[in-house]
Amino acid sequence: xxxxxxxxxxxxxxxxxxxxxxxxxxxxxxxxxxxxxxxxxxxxxxxxxxxxxxxxxxxxxxxxxxxxxxxxxxxxxxxxxxxxxxxxxxxxxxxxxxxxxxxxxxxxxxxxxxxxxxxxxxxxxxxxxxxxxxxxxxxxxxxxxxxxxxxxxxxxxxx
Amino acid sequence: xxxxxxxxxxxxxxxxxxxxxxxxxxxxxxxxxxxxxxxxxxxxxxxxxxxxxxxxxxxxxxxxxxxxxxxxxxxxxxxxxxxxxxxxxxxxxxxxxxxxxxxxxxxxxxxxxxxxxxxxxxxxxxxxxxxxxxxxxxxxxxxxxxxxxxxxxxxxxxxxxxxxxxxxxxxxxxxxxxxxxxxxxxxxxxxxxxxxxxxxxxxxxxxxxxxxxxxxxxxxxxxxxxxxxxxxxxxxxxxxxxxxxxxxxxxxxxxxxxxxxxxxxxxxxxxxxxxxxxxxxxxxxxxxxxxxxxxxxxxxxxxxxxxxxxxxxxxxxxxxxxxxxxxxxxxxxxxxxxxxxxxxxxxxxxxxxxxxxxxxxxxxxxxxxxxxx
Numbered sequence: 001x002x003x004x005x006x007x008x009x010x011x012x013x014x015x016x017x018x019x020x021x022x023x024x025x026x027x028x029x030x031x032x033x034x035x036x037x038x039x040x041x042x043x044x045x046x047x048x049x050x051x052x053x054x055x056x057x058x059x060x061x062x063x064x065x066x067x068x069x070x071x072x073x074x075x076x077x078x079x080x081x082x083x084x085x086x087x088x089x090x091x092x093x094x095x096x097x098x099x100x101x102x103x104x105x106x107x108x109x110x111x112x113x114x115x116x117x118x119x120x121x122x123x124x125x126x127x128x129x130x131x132x133x134x135x136x137x138x139x140x141x142x143x144x145x146x147x148x149x150x151x152x153x154x155x156x157x158x159x
Numbered sequence: 160x161x162x163x164x165x166x167x168x169x170x171x172x173x174x175x176x177x178x179x180x181x182x183x184x185x186x187x188x189x190x191x192x193x194x195x196x197x198x199x200x201x202x203x204x205x206x207x208x209x210x211x212x213x214x215x216x217x218x219x220x221x222x223x224x225x226x227x228x229x230x231x232x233x234x235x236x237x238x239x240x241x242x243x244x245x246x247x248x249x250x251x252x253x254x255x256x257x258x259x260x261x262x263x264x265x266x267x268x269x270x271x272x273x274x275x276x277x278x279x280x281x282x283x284x285x286x287x288x289x290x291x292x293x294x295x296x297x298x299x300x301x302x303x304x305x306x307x308x309x310x311x312x313x314x315x316x317x318x319x320x321x322x323x324x325x326x327x328x329x330x331x332x333x334x335x336x337x338x339x340x341x342x343x344x345x346x347x348x349x350x351x352x353x354x355x356x357x358x359x360x361x362x363x364x365x366x367x368x369x370x371x372x373x374x375x376x377x378x379x380x381x382x383x384x385x386x387x388x389x390x391x392x393x394x395x396x397x398x399x400x401x402x403x404x405x406x407x408x409x410x411x412x413x414x415x416x417x418x419x420x421x422x423x424x425x426x427x428x429x430x431x432x433x434x435x436x437x438x439x440x441x442x443x444x445x446x447x448x449x450x451x452x453x454x455x456x457x458x459x460x461x462x463x464x465x466x467x468x469x470x471x472x473x474x475x476x477x478x479x480x481x482x483x484x485x486x487x488x489x490x491x492x493x494x495x496x497x498x499x500x501x502x503x504x505x506x507x508x509x510x511x512x513x514x515x516x517x518x519x520x521x522x523x524x525x526x527x528x529x530x531x532x
Contacts, residue, residue, distance in 0.1 A: 014360035014361075017358050017360040017363075020354045020358060021292075021354055021356075021358075024351050025292060036299055050306075050309050050310045050313075051310075052310065052328065053309060053313055080221055113228055114228075114313075114314065114317070114319070115225070115228030115319045116313065116319060116327060117224060117225065117228075120322075121456070129313065
């Protein structure tokens with residue numbers, strides 16, 4: 001007799017535990033206001049990333065097409081993966097001195113691990129992280145980017 | 160096959176199948192060579208190395224600042240603790256005292272990371288046992304933590320937030336409010352986990368009394384973390400060798416004596432409650448001050464041997480570092496909790512059914528990149 005009672009008690013007890021779980025799923029099923037899913041490609045216009053989000057490395061330019069990079073190459077030596085290549089050039093200034101300036105700033109996005117050491121160690125704060133995260137391309141050669149814009153010069157007062 | 164089975168005598172009715180390396184419930188590329196007799200598991204031999212990247216060797220070529228971002232990729236679910244370990248070792252070797260603020264920030268971040276890690280484990284544990292509901296509910300609650308990380312650290316999973324001497328950036332102004340809101344939110348949501356899975360009759364039948372790891376075995380294998388504590392092995396590094404701000408907080412070490420799959424599950428659920436307690440004690444008292452000590456651009460550790468360990472979400476992660484006085488370490492050896500917990504798996508699964516192997520390995524919470532490194 002005891003075993004029969006236990007048999008039915010187990011069945012009803014088991015069904016009860018299932019119903020406890022289904023109460024929660026049912027609650028969310030009938031209150032869709034609590035849904036947290038984002039409709040990603042559709043909400044692209046409204047999507048705002050956080051300020052510190054590391055999407056890609058950028059070199060901010062001002063309205064006169066001037067950047068702050070002196071071409072010192074500290075970011076290049078600090079990068080653990082060889083992502084950055086700073087190609088400097090030498091020019092002669094008005095008072096006859098030779099000066100080293102930035103010619104091309106090559107950034108290979110495909111090799112970057114976003115450790116932020118380049119931005120952190122830059123002495124003239126010439127680098128920053130951009131918010132754009134949609135970096136998919138058809139060919140990996142397109143992942144190599146040149147960060148200084150064509151014709152850009154160094155900002156006055158940055159040494 | 161011949162070279163792997165030569166030391167093992169098969170019975171007449173025994174046969175061998177491979178589980179993995181591409182198997183959804185090994186959570187990565189791990190191969191189990193399972194000897195079966197009918198449906199019963201006789202023996203199991205794990206084969207590692209499918210995702211070996213040589214991180215320890217790479218670390219010997221990099222400077223101490225550059226090592227940090229590589230340790231993110233070990234156990235990616237507790238990236239903050241891994242970062243913290245390298246920083247603590249470097250700071251101890253150089254005898255630098257970091258500001259109080261840094262200690263508090265590191266402790267809060269590590270505990271948030273632990274909650275996020277246990278949530279993902281809960282997702283995958285439920286999914287391995289056949290309940291897909293858990294996966295969505297766990298990820299829903301994990302998302303706000305990742306947002307907190309993203310706002311302060313700039314990364315969601317691979318944080319790279321620590322640097323030798325402190326942290327990379329100061330806390331975001333919204334940080335405290337967000338964390339407090341989250342704790343309030345998650346205290347309401349965690350009982351749902353119990354209702355959905357912990358009390359479920361199917362789950363209980365499949366986990367109670369299954370895959371018992373005795374205390375003797377746990378100690379002799381060196382199993383740490385929630386897995387070891389479910390067997391009654393008191394091994395919490397946060398208690399035994401407090402680092403950062405753990406000596407200032409009052410928390411309970413979760414201990415069970417049963418050592419079966421269900422209590423390994425229970426230990427992790429209880430750890431989430433304890434992590435919330437730790438965060439609540441610290442979040443209002445973060446002292447003002449610097450967020451990092453100014454370090455030299457090239458860090459050179461004095462020649463010698465150093466060992467330091469931290470408690471990640473999976474157990475004791477130890478770092479044995481030999482320095483010869485140069486700017487990069489001479490030897491960089493990690494004691495990873497997952498590799499050692501995996502060693503104890505064979506003694507747990509003996510004479511269980513093959514379907515239970517999935518449940519037992521899920522309860523160990525293995526992260527494969529940490530095993531292979």
